[in-house]
Amino acid sequence: MTAPLTPPPPPHDHSAQGSWQPPAGASGAPAPGSQHAEYAEHTGLGWYGQDDGPGMKTELREAGLVALAVALGGVLLGVLWWWLAPHVPLVGDVTDGNWVVYLKDTEGEQAVGVDGTFTLLGLGFGLVSALVVFLLRRRGGVPLVVGLAVGGLLGSLLAWRVGVWLGPAQDVVAHAREMGRGVTFSAPLKLGAKGALLAWPLSALVVHLGLTALFGPRDPEPEFGHGAYPPKPAG
Template sequence: MTAPLTPPHQPPPHDPDWPPPPPPMLGPAGDPITGAEVVQGVLVTLVSAVAGALLGVLWLNLAPRVLLISDGEGVYLRNSEGEAAIGSDGTFVLLALAFGAVAGLVVFLLRRKGGVPLVLGLAVGGVLGSLLAWGLGTYFGPARDVVAHAKAVGPNVAFEAPLELNLGAAAMLAWPLAATIVHLALTALFGPRDPEPEPWDQPKPYAPGPGPS
């Protein structure tokens, strides 16, 4: 009489190696993601977010101004055919694209191997930096209370409208898209290559042995 066998889908009793450890996180090349790479990704996120303050200052000083005027009863555009409102969005997007491209280039030069944490850090940091730039530009720009501003300057006196982003979603994505595309392109073109696998040994020709005597 034989003893019952342990089912193949159940671990043997008192097995110290059960349950098995979870598989490590892997990068695109199959290498495990290390703690140092995660720290580098977080650092890229923080630096990118802080750099958004510089983007906000540049946007505040370079964006064209929209002029308003009041007749004492309402507030109107001084130049109804002007393109300053579109120029404000365009200035922000162009600056954000430049910041993203520079961020992707700098991260590649400092870390040519690349990795998932760095790409995520560029993307998340770009979004945070864009949000900070937008917040600083609108906060330190012209007053957002247009009615109160019109009453303060008086009728028939032109004053600046507050900075706004009419294409907010597109403007927020310009930086992270530029950063990730530039970084991934540079990594694909100039990053380190995986070593080529060694060729297999050629099979030796079959040599029949001596026949039966």
């Protein structure tokens, strides 16, 4: 006598149990009051690490305002450069009926001091502008850093032109005729080392990145489980 055949067991249904379900909510966000929701609220990140911070348009608008404000500071830099830079003494003379202008002190280092004054002022303005931007916008961001660097470069260019405009006349021969033969007068402001224009933006970048690395906001560690992902449901 043979044993009756028994039907095979039904296949395991994975649709109802054993499959991981996302937290409740139409948008995939964690349920309010849950442990995952508290973590997302604490870190400022939405579900799946979505950032709830300002959008790209807002960051670009802030970067544009920073660049404009920093660039306008070039007016003050130009005034300070004109005021603090050493004067290069010139003297005019007449040779064969033609006016000729000479350096009064051929071994003087006033011209080097003019470039050095601009460079030191640029470094100082870069430090101050980076500190102010960091205090106003600690979160930072790539557009903000780019706006700070662009504003520093534009400010340096503006300061250069303002200083030249405020300084002595550019036509040294006409100035020598006006002053008279053998009378000492100051040469126009001239930036011999154009690399000094980069002192402001480079200083601003270095200082801002340093402040962000030392005192910028930190992402808190996850408070659930041993990792950054929610625990797997039992089933």
